Amino acid sequence: QEAVVFQQVDKIxxxxxxxxxxxxxxxxxxxxxxxxxxxxxxxxxxxxxxxxLGEPTNGRVHVFGYSPxxxxxxxxxxxxxxxxxxxxxxxxxxxxxxxPLRLRGGNKKEQKKEAIRVLKMxxxxxxxxxxxxxxxxxxxxxxxxxxxxxxxxxxxxxDEPFAALxxxxxxxxxxxxxxxxxxxxxxxxxxxxxxxxxxxxxxxIAVMSARPGRLSSLMDIDISFx
Ligand code: ADP
Ligand code: ADP
Numbered sequence: 143q144e145a146v147v148f149q150q151v152d153k154i155x156x157x158x159x160x161x162x163x164x165x166x167x168x169x170x171x172x173x174x175x176x177x178x179x180x181x182x183x184x185x186x187x188x189x190x191x192x193x194x195l196g197e198p199t200n201g202r203v204h205v206f207g208y209s210p211x212x213x214x215x216x217x218x219x220x221x222x223x224x225x226x227x228x229x230x231x232x233x234x235x236x237x238x239x240x241x242p243l244r245l246r247g248g249n250k251k252e253q254k255k256e257a258i259r260v261l262k263m264x265x266x267x268x269x270x271x272x273x274x275x276x277x278x279x280x281x282x283x284x285x286x287x288x289x290x291x292x293x294x295x296x297x298x299x300x301d302e303p304f305a306a307l308x309x310x311x312x313x314x315x316x317x318x319x320x321x322x323x324x325x326x327x328x329x330x331x332x333x334x335x336x337x338x339x340x341x342x343x344x345x346x347i348a349v350m351s352a353r354p355g356r357l358s359s360l361m362d363i364d365i366s367f368x
Contacts, residue, residue, distance in 0.1 A: 145171045145329040151201035153187050161187040162355030174323050174330040176340040179350030185333040189299050193222055221290035225302045227282035229274040236270040239289045260288040280311035301333045
């Protein structure tokens with residue numbers, strides 16, 4: 143039932159920057175864990191490694207018992223949401239969400255049903271035919287989250303997804319994400335440098351040190367939801 147395991151991971155880039163150093167962490171299935179720490183402490187490097195983007199210099203990363211590369215190539219269990227929504231401007235909202243499903247193949251009617259279901263869940267049921275340029279930043283981020291959810295990933299990786307949004311939109315999306323997490327019951331790794339966001343969202347916080355790439359502590363956050 144372990145979803146993600148980092149075992150004594152070092153990451154040293156070619157220019158000798160040490161991004162992670164003896165990093166150890168184990169995340170159980172169904173957890174929402176935030177990676178919290180100042181800029182440059184290695185949060186993105188750790189997250190990207192889970193997605194198979196970058197190998198550890200030393201040590202190992204396992205995701206559902208696979209290596210990240212295997213998981214990426216052989217399954218559809220991982221989805222990534224970045225700070226930038228990365229939508230295709232010439233495709234409407236529905237087609238943006240459908241794109242990864244279409245690339246995979248399968249029953250088109252079912253795919254469309256699922257895309258509409260997740261778009262309704264993020265509050266965009268009335269915007270299926272809208273184009274990205276017609277949407278606010280918060281709505282674009284909702285499309286990006288819907289696109290990730292449509293693939294029904296077991297693991298959702300989010301790298302500062304709300305950092306570019308205004309405070310009110312950010313709060314709305316934080317609460318929506320908690321709601322989605324409870325409904326869809328997936329594992330989420332969430333990178334942030336915002337203490338408030340980490341405490342609000344996660345059931346565990348991996349606090350990373352300004353000394354690059356060290357895990358300084360693990361905090362359990364005990365919030366019981368109604
Ligand atoms: P964070 O996400 O916590 O801001 P990063 O994981 O992006 O931190 O970066 C950790 C450290 O690794 C930083 O010092 C950063 O400059 C460095 N770094 C990240 N990516 C590369 C790269 N491709 N080449 C060299 N150094 C990098
Ligand atoms: P759809 O399948 O929704 O019709 P397409 O991908 O076929 O969308 O492209 C729709 C329009 O976008 C076409 O006019 C095409 O030339 C244009 N287009 C396709 N790829 C790009 C791109 N990389 N940059 C800008 N425009 C593009």
